[in-house]
Amino acid sequence: xxQTQYFSNGLELxxxxxxxxxLQHAWTAITELCKETSQNEGPSSSVKFRxxxxxxxxxxAFFTWPANSIDFVQGNGGRDSVTSSTxxxxxxxxxxxxxxxxxxxxxxxxxxHLFSSIFGVLPFxxxxxxxxxxxxxxxxxxxxxxxxxxxxxLFENFKISTTKLPLCITxxxxxxxxxxxxxxxxxxxxxxxxxxxxxxxxxxxxxxLINGYKPFGTxxxxxxxxxxxxxxxxxxxxxxxxxxxxxxxxxxxNKVFESYGTFVEHLNRKVLCKDTTDHESxxxxxxQPLQAGIITKLAAIxxxxxxxxxxxxxxxxxxxxxxxxxxxxxxxKQAFDPTRGLNEIKINMAYLEHYxxxxxxxxxxxxxxxxxxxxxxxxxxxxxxxxxxxxxxxxIDQAEKRPQTVGASLxxxxxxGGTNYRRMIEPLDIADYYKAGKQDYKNQGRSKHYIILEQxxxxxxxxxxxxxxxxxxxxxxxxxxxxxxxxxxxxxLISCKLLSSGESSDEEKDSAKKKLIxxxxxxxxxxxxxxxxxxxxxxxxxxxKWWGKYRExxxxxxxxSLTNLLRNDKNYEAYANGSLExx
Amino acid sequence: MLAxxxxxxxxxxKVLQFLNAKSVNLAHASIDTFDSxxxxxxxxxxxxxxxxHAACNLMGNTNLLLETVSNxxPLSPYKPFGTxxxxxxxxxxxxxxxxxxxxxxxxxxxQLCREEECTDIAHRSLQQHFxxxxxxxxxxxxxxxxxLEPLEQLPLSSDSTISDxxxxxxxxxxxxxxxxxxxxxxxxxxxxxxxxxxKESIDLKKxxxxxxxxxxxxxxxxxCENRGLGCYDAFKLQETxxxxxxxxxxxxxxxIWDEIIEMLKRYELPDAFEGLRDWVLLGTRYRRLVEPLDIANYYKHLxxxxxxxxxxxxxxxxxxxxxxxxxxxEKMPVESSGESCFWAKVEELRxxxxxxxxxxxxxxILQLEAQVQNWINYEELDRDVLLEKSxxxxxxxxLPREHKLTSHIKDLMxx
Numbered sequence: 001x002x003q004t005q006y007f008s009n010g011l012e013l014x015x016x017x018x019x020x021x022x023l024q025h026a027w028t029a030i031t032e033l034c035k036e037t038s039q040n041e042g043p044s045s046s047v048k049f050r051x052x053x054x055x056x057x058x059x060x061a062f063f064t065w066p067a068n069s070i071d072f073v074q075g076n077g078g079r080d081s082v083t084s085s086t087x088x089x090x091x092x093x094x095x096x097x098x099x100x101x102x103x104x105x106x107x108x109x110x111x112x113h114l115f116s117s118i119f120g121v122l123p124f125x126x127x128x129x130x131x132x133x134x135x136x137x138x139x140x141x142x143x144x145x146x147x148x149x150x151x152x153x154l155f156e157n158f159k160i161s162t163t164k165l166p167l168c169i170t171x172x173x174x175x176x177x178x179x180x181x182x183x184x185x186x187x188x189x190x191x192x193x194x195x196x197x198x199x200x201x202x203x204x205x206x207x208x209l210i211n212g213y214k215p216f217g218t219x220x221x222x223x224x225x226x227x228x229x230x231x232x233x234x235x236x237x238x239x240x241x242x243x244x245x246x247x248x249x250x251x252x253x254n255k256v257f258e259s260y261g262t263f264v265e266h267l268n269r270k271v272l273c274k275d276t277t278d279h280e281s282x283x284x285x286x287x288q289p290l291q292a293g294i295i296t297k298l299a300a301i302x303x304x305x306x307x308x309x310x311x312x313x314x315x316x317x318x319x320x321x322x323x324x325x326x327x328x329x330x331x332x333k334q335a336f337d338p339t340r341g342l343n344e345i346k347i348n349m350a351y352l353e354h355y356x357x358x359x360x361x362x363x364x365x366x367x368x369x370x371x372x373x374x375x376x377x378x379x380x381x382x383x384x385x386x387x388x389x390x391x392x393x394x395x396i397d398q399a400e401k402r403p404q405t406v407g408a409s410l411x412x413x414x415x416x417g418g419t420n421y422r423r424m425i426e427p428l429d430i431a432d433y434y435k436a437g438k439q440d441y442k443n444q445g446r447s448k449h450y451i452i453l454e455q456x457x458x459x460x461x462x463x464x465x466x467x468x469x470x471x472x473x474x475x476x477x478x479x480x481x482x483x484x485x486x487x488x489x490x491x492x493l494i495s496c497k498l499l500s501s502g503e504s505s506d507e508e509k510d511s512a513k514k515k516l517i518x519x520x521x522x523x524x525x526x527x528x529x530x531x532x533x534x535x536x537x538x539x540x541x542x543x544x545k546w547w548g549k550y551r552e553x554x555x556x557x558x559x560x561s562l563t564n565l566l567r568n569d570k571n572y573e574a575y576a577n578g579s580l581e582x583x
Numbered sequence: 584m585l586a587x588x589x590x591x592x593x594x595x596x597k598v599l600q601f602l603n604a605k606s607v608n609l610a611h612a613s614i615d616t617f618d619s620x621x622x623x624x625x626x627x628x629x630x631x632x633x634x635x636h637a638a639c640n641l642m643g644n645t646n647l648l649l650e651t652v653s654n655x656x657p658l659s660p661y662k663p664f665g666t667x668x669x670x671x672x673x674x675x676x677x678x679x680x681x682x683x684x685x686x687x688x689x690x691x692x693x694q695l696c697r698e699e700e701c702t703d704i705a706h707r708s709l710q711q712h713f714x715x716x717x718x719x720x721x722x723x724x725x726x727x728x729x730x731l732e733p734l735e736q737l738p739l740s741s742d743s744t745i746s747d748x749x750x751x752x753x754x755x756x757x758x759x760x761x762x763x764x765x766x767x768x769x770x771x772x773x774x775x776x777x778x779x780x781x782k783e784s785i786d787l788k789k790x791x792x793x794x795x796x797x798x799x800x801x802x803x804x805x806x807c808e809n810r811g812l813g814c815y816d817a818f819k820l821q822e823t824x825x826x827x828x829x830x831x832x833x834x835x836x837x838x839i840w841d842e843i844i845e846m847l848k849r850y851e852l853p854d855a856f857e858g859l860r861d862w863v864l865l866g867t868r869y870r871r872l873v874e875p876l877d878i879a880n881y882y883k884h885l886x887x888x889x890x891x892x893x894x895x896x897x898x899x900x901x902x903x904x905x906x907x908x909x910x911x912x913e914k915m916p917v918e919s920s921g922e923s924c925f926w927a928k929v930e931e932l933r934x935x936x937x938x939x940x941x942x943x944x945x946x947x948i949l950q951l952e953a954q955v956q957n958w959i960n961y962e963e964l965d966r967d968v969l970l971e972k973s974x975x976x977x978x979x980x981x982l983p984r985e986h987k988l989t990s991h992i993k994d995l996m997x998x
Binding site: 006007012016019136196289292296333344354357 | 632635834890
């Protein structure tokens with residue numbers, strides 16, 4: 001079996017992006033905004049914005065005067081940045097980016113100040129977003145930074161939903177965030193894919209903040225020879241410096257601004273022509289496709305011109321880039337695939353069903369059998385549980401990170417499996433919880449992934465069909481619909497204990513009584529809908545234990561719909577057969 | 584075909600008019616007056632989008648930006664098939680079969696050298712449309728053909744002089760392909776190789792499939808017969824350890840087949856895979872043997888409450904696919920090979936009768952009975968559905984007397 005060949009596809013991606021007109025439309029929006037504002041006022045350090053409605057998509061453009069960018073950014077040392085902890089209280093917009101693994105990040109201060117200056121207008125802009133049309137957010141230099149921050153702020157509400165992602169295109173923007181920010185964004189590959197930064201080889205602004213800042217998203221580096229896309233942050237940093245062909249001292253910012261317009265036009269037309277860049281010396285018949293691809297990319301951004309501009313060794317750059325692209329390709333191929341391991345999960349579930357059945361045959365119900373955990377088969381169950389929980393927690397986590405792919409599939413194909421898992425396994429987690437002496441599982445002990453699974457089911461569920469023939473006949477083998485049923489039983493047991501104990505206060509007794517009456521109603525309604533498994537009536541189950549205690553506490557004169565049903569032993573069998581009549 | 588109709592409608596209609604002209608000379612004259620460069624540009628630009636998008640995927644692109652940007656533009660879905668012969672200007676014939684490579688070559692071989700050439704080239708390309716007869720006559724005389732295979736070993740630079748690839752190289756040079764273009768062709772070849780490797784790894788799973796199916800066919804079935812039940816009912820009741828083992832085998836098989844189907848959906852298997860005789864037969868055997876067990880599992884757990892009828896939303900893709908393979912190979916009408924879903928239909932009819940009564944669904948019952956007759960006669964449905972204790976028999980016995988007396992399958996039911 002021969003090695004898989006790797007290819008570098010940044011050039012094709014660049015071609016694809018440049019070919020269609022979105023770059024041109026974005027740039028036209030910016031130049032229009034420029035003309036508009038320079039007619040009305042002179043250069044200033046603020047940011048201007050406008051919403052453009054095109055037939056196929058909506059564009060929101062941010063514009064800043066090119067001349068101010070370098071000074072603005074470099075002024076105050078340029079290293080001046082705002083950390084996420086400072087932002088927490090005053091600007092909670094970006095808090096969702098902090099996770100346990102990655103709690104801090106910082107943003108460049110001037111960029112942030114510009115963004116906060118338009119903070120008041122954000123709701124207006126958000127209202128202009130039409131969900132049926134794709135959205136492009138664009139800006140030049142610091143305006144681009146504002147555009148990036150605006151796009152980031154939109155991500156909070158882009159959870160497991162089906163809205164199309166926006167595309168943020170910036171022209172000549174400086175880097176805005178540090179390691180922490182880059183990591184937070186690359187944890188969510190769909191977010192990372194929303195950013196396209198266009199950088200010309202003449203523009204000094206993107207290169208100003210190289211130290212301490214890290215790029216994210218995809219960079220489209222252009223020169224007059226062509227353009228190419230790069231994703232790996234270290235490669236981008238290296239190439240930003242190496243491919244720079246202007247000198248900062250005598251650059252006219254306005255010329256640089258206009259050069260973007262020429263680039264966009266030029267590259268658009270160039271697509272039709274053959275590629276004539278010269279790299280004869282570097283590619284021969286022994287070159288691997290990956291290296292050859294990278295060499296063509298570097299040639300396109302002007303790195304292989306006859307006079308090297310600085311002391312750069314082109315071969316080292318090629319080798320580094322090749323190594324990193326290969327590593328990235330391997331990493332991405334191993335990305336989470338919801339179907340992997342799915343089958344083992346199903347086999348684990350089959351074993352658990354068998355366990356449930358065996359427990360029923362012994363008259364105890366699997367909840368209690370697990371709780372009292374005696375022999376080998378109970379220990380095996382723990383192993384299966386762990387495997388299942390690992391899988392589903394991972395699945396939920398990934399669904400949030402990749403809403404378009406994993407999230408969508410969770411709502412359709414895997415939702416049934418997830419619900420089944422929840423109904424089967426959550427009772428066992430509840431058993432562990434109460435065995436350890438804790439209380440109030442539903443509000444305090446419940447793991448996030450169960451909550452999300454239940455929520456997803458509610459969102460996609462059809463209205464309940466109520467009890468029907470098939471349901472009644474099968475009530476023997478179903479899983480109780482409410483996965484927290486046993487938590488309610490345990491709480492009811494605790495309430496009973498409070499009522500009968502001499503040490504509890506009168507208020508405690510009153511609240512316990514109220515809870516017990518609610519519990520009665522809950523059980524009665526579930527039974528009426530045939531939504532509880534008939535296993536709860538097995539003689540040694542916790543539910544029957546509760547019933548025994550409750551009977552004692554309330555005495556023989558107490559009458560309610562549930563207690564009347566439960567008093568009659570024949571009703572248990574009738575329920576299991578699906579023939580119980582409810583008054 | 585590489586450009587969406589909307590963008591080239593006006594010009595395309597005019598072009599079609601020329602090409603329809605009876606006289607070649609008349610056509611030439613019309614072309615001279617037509618502004619072909621605009622048309623040409625539009626088509627080429629759209630073709631470029633399609634081609635770079637395809638090339639990104641060929642090269643194993645993992646950057647999601649591609650998808651985000653694709654949301655903004657419409658791409659033409661057409662792809663080439665069959666063998667293509669490209670005629671270079673000087674009589675060489677370049678022959679190509681890999682569809683992905685053909686797509687790339689269609690674009691790259693018509694790139695301009697300089698932008699200014701556009702009007703000229705556009706003009707000439709329309710003219711050339713009429714020149715096939717003459718060109719081909721000449722080429723057949725010379726018989727100078729080059730096969731571009733194996734693609735993944737294509738020389739990437741245009742100046743190699745090693746003898747065995749020299750002919751290929753000169754052909755590529757004649758077509759005017761740069762290194763970029765060659766990389767795309769190379770990637771297409773790699774992809775094809777990868778697909779073949781994937782298929783070989785799947786072939787290695789055949790023995791596992793056979794083993795599991797054998798257990799179900801022989802061991803489990805005879806065990807069920809000893810109990811007087813059909814496989815469907817025995818499995819649904821899940822009373823013995825044998826039933827549990829059957830369940831585990833069912834899940835193992837599901838895992839293997841689901842993996843195959845996933846690979847198919849991601850286009851990781853050779854295009855011809857779904858028509859391979861041995862796989863179609865294996866798939867059909869699997870479907871008839873195991874789908875009833877899946878249906879039993881589905882209805883036993885009342886999945887139809889949450890998800891709806893099995894046939895509508897609950898049916899796993901591995902069965903839909905294998906059913907389509909058989910229908911395609913044996914040229915049967917679509918959806919006609921539904922014998923493995925027999926039990927799902929019975930379950931649904933049972934539910935409907937209990938809520939709607941007999942009359943509204945009489946038609947469906949008659950239909951089912953006719954199908955059952957057919958399937959049993961052709962041995963597509965196992966006779967154990969007619970056993971005394973089978974759910975089907977019991978349900979059928981519960982139907983109104985008049986219906987049973989006139990039913991087509993009453994003879995079957997009596998035996």
